[in-house]
Amino acid sequence: MKIRVYYEDxxxxxxxxxxxxxxxxDRARNQLFFDADRSLIFEEGILVVKxxxxxYLKTAKFGDILEVNTTLLEIKNASFCxxxxxxxxxxxxxxxxxDIVFIDFGGxxxxxxxxEKAFLSGLS
Amino acid sequence: MKIRVYYEDxxxxxxxxxxxxxxxxDRARNQLFFDADRSLIFEEGILVVKxxxxxYLKTAKFGDILEVNTTLLEIKNASFCxxxxxxxxxxxxxxxxxDIVFIDFGGxxxxxxxxEKAFLSGLS
Amino acid sequence: MKIRVYYEDxxxxxxxxxxxxxxxxDRARNQLFFDADRSLIFEEGILVVKxxxxxYLKTAKFGDILEVNTTLLEIKNASFCxxxxxxxxxxxxxxxxxDIVFIDFGGxxxxxxxxEKAFLSGLS
Amino acid sequence: MKIRVYYEDxxxxxxxxxxxxxxxxDRARNQLFFDADRSLIFEEGILVVKxxxxxYLKTAKFGDILEVNTTLLEIKNASFCxxxxxxxxxxxxxxxxxDIVFIDFGGxxxxxxxxEKAFLSGLS
Numbered sequence: 108m109k110i111r112v113y114y115e116d117x118x119x120x121x122x123x124x125x126x127x128x129x130x131x132x133d134r135a136r137n138q139l140f141f142d143a144d145r146s147l148i149f150e151e152g153i154l155v156v157k158x159x160x161x162x163y164l165k166t167a168k169f170g171d172i173l174e175v176n177t178t179l180l181e182i183k184n185a186s187f188c189x190x191x192x193x194x195x196x197x198x199x200x201x202x203x204x205x206d207i208v209f210i211d212f213g214g215x216x217x218x219x220x221x222x223e224k225a226f227l228s229g230l231s
Numbered sequence: 232m233k234i235r236v237y238y239e240d241x242x243x244x245x246x247x248x249x250x251x252x253x254x255x256x257d258r259a260r261n262q263l264f265f266d267a268d269r270s271l272i273f274e275e276g277i278l279v280v281k282x283x284x285x286x287y288l289k290t291a292k293f294g295d296i297l298e299v300n301t302t303l304l305e306i307k308n309a310s311f312c313x314x315x316x317x318x319x320x321x322x323x324x325x326x327x328x329x330d331i332v333f334i335d336f337g338g339x340x341x342x343x344x345x346x347e348k349a350f351l352s353g354l355s
Numbered sequence: 356m357k358i359r360v361y362y363e364d365x366x367x368x369x370x371x372x373x374x375x376x377x378x379x380x381d382r383a384r385n386q387l388f389f390d391a392d393r394s395l396i397f398e399e400g401i402l403v404v405k406x407x408x409x410x411y412l413k414t415a416k417f418g419d420i421l422e423v424n425t426t427l428l429e430i431k432n433a434s435f436c437x438x439x440x441x442x443x444x445x446x447x448x449x450x451x452x453x454d455i456v457f458i459d460f461g462g463x464x465x466x467x468x469x470x471e472k473a474f475l476s477g478l479s
Numbered sequence: 480m481k482i483r484v485y486y487e488d489x490x491x492x493x494x495x496x497x498x499x500x501x502x503x504x505d506r507a508r509n510q511l512f513f514d515a516d517r518s519l520i521f522e523e524g525i526l527v528v529k530x531x532x533x534x535y536l537k538t539a540k541f542g543d544i545l546e547v548n549t550t551l552l553e554i555k556n557a558s559f560c561x562x563x564x565x566x567x568x569x570x571x572x573x574x575x576x577x578d579i580v581f582i583d584f585g586g587x588x589x590x591x592x593x594x595e596k597a598f599l600s601g602l603s
Contacts, residue, residue: 111382111385111386111389113378113381113382113385114242114243114244114248114381114385114395115242115248115250115378115381115382117242117243118238118239118241118242118243119238119241119242119243119245119246119293119520120238120525120527121243122243122527124238124239125501125505125528125531126239126498126499126501126502126505127498129497129498129501130361130363130498133361133362133363133497133498134359134361134363137359137361137362138359141359141418146418147362147417147418148417148491153492155492155494155535155538156497156535157534157535158533158534158535159497159531159532159533159535160531160532160533161530161531161532161533162529162530163527163528163529163530163531166527166586169243169395169396170389170394170395214538235506235509235510235513237502237505237506237509238505238509238519239502239505239506243396244401244403246403249377249381249404249407250374250375250377250378250381251374253373253374253377254374254485254487257373257374257485257486257487258483258485258487261483261485261486262483265483265542270542271486271541271542272367272541277368279368279370279411279414280373280411281410281411282409282410282411283373283407283408283409283411284407284408284409285406285407285408285409286405286406287403287404287405287406287407290403290462293519293520294513294518294519338414362490362491362492362496363490363496363498365490365491366486366487366489366490366491367486367489367490367491367493367494367541368486369491370491372486372487374487417491
């Protein structure tokens with residue numbers, strides 16, 4: 108998943124605005140589903156971010172080409188944890204662990220549908 | 232409706248990113264409803280932007296305090312047109328005409344619910 | 356220039372938030388420069404949006420693949436006008452005319468540097 | 480620091496997009512400086528986010544009024560750590576620890592200017 112840094116991603120400091128790295132990682136997660144021809148709209152509920160632990164290692168700049176790398180660290184019945192790294196060439200500029208939980212439309216934690224769980228398990 | 236320009240609103244050029252003026256105007260439209268204790272989630276459909284004609288007169292910068300001014304230019308059965316101006320002090324920095332149309336959940340143009348139409352008519 | 360609609364681009368109405376179409380068009384303008392190995396950071400000044408006239412024809416949804424098409428309508432010494440269209444397959448969903456002006460770092464309108472003018476003239 | 484959730488902040492899931500909580504916290508940090516009549520543009524360098532550890536406790540929705548609460552956890556010569564909590568009424572919906580470092584324009588870690596350090600120390 109390659110991402111170009113456009114004008115919209117930068118701030119007055121001349122670098123990528125800090126919350127946009129989270130967007131880039133989300134794009135990569137979305138793209139995993141798109142690439143596998145899977146929908147991210149589920150009948151049983153939605154995926155919700157629960158926890159993020161992020162290290163900003165280098166700053167990305169306008170025009171940079173970044174690559175996001177996603178691996179599964181752990182999957183349970185109702186949640187999973189991903190490790191996402193952003194590289195510029197060989198240089199790692201960002202890394203985060205993200206915990207995502209499945210909740211039903213009543214807002215309660217619920218089991219990840221089996222097909223999704225099987226798909227996610229294949230990401231490790 | 233006063234709006235402060237935060238870091239998130241700027242770009243590498245040191246000024247407010249051009250599409251964010253549209254967000255500021257949208258906040259002001261939202262706020263008109265909130266101030267009148269009205270919901271923007273309707274049972275009959277949604278409001279959709281149809282056309283925008285925008286003049287960028289001056290550039291806003293990080294830290295500026297802006298004020299958005301909204302007036303109704305015209306209202307019809309299924310659509311209305313607003314004039315929105317953004318000021319920094321006495322200086323007008325942005326102005327746009329925006330046409331908004333009401334569509335039902337099937338995606339068809341529909342009559343604006345009567346109560347909303349009455350409310351919008353009061354904005355002129 | 357193909358653009359995928361990600362979660363970040365949508366709003367609670369289930370469609371692409373209206374100001375994001377301007378971002379998509381900006382990405383396409385950025386990409387024209389990147390594809391030609393040209394910088395968008397100039398020594399003499401910056402490009403600033405002056406006027407936008409935009410028609411929202413259809414709504415784009417999460418997961419859609421869009422294509423942005425950019426042509427030059429007119430170029431003068433200090434400004435130029437582009438026509439940008441966004442398609443989903445064969446269907447045109449958005450179209451805008453955008454006027455962009457070159458200003459120096461003192462904030463005054465200035466001549467577009469000759470090399471940039473030559474490059475932009477080639478877009479028609 | 481009160482923040483209203485506008486249309487722009489939501490996503491197709493009907494709730495606030497996860498990276499926007501970071502924007503809300505940044506607004507609150509900006510506002511601390513504005514309220515004290517201090518600039519966030521320094522002569523010696525810029526403040527850069529180094530690490531974020533964030534817990535998403537509840538989801539915020541369109542129209543919600545949120546309040547961001549910021550306290551200093553620790554300050555060193557070149558960096559500081561803040562605790563930021565977002566509340567909706569009495570209910571805590573988000574909490575994060577954020578480490579921010581001062582870097583000079585050459586990109587190297589540098590001492591926080593004394594006046595800024597004194598100001599930040601007052602936030603605890």
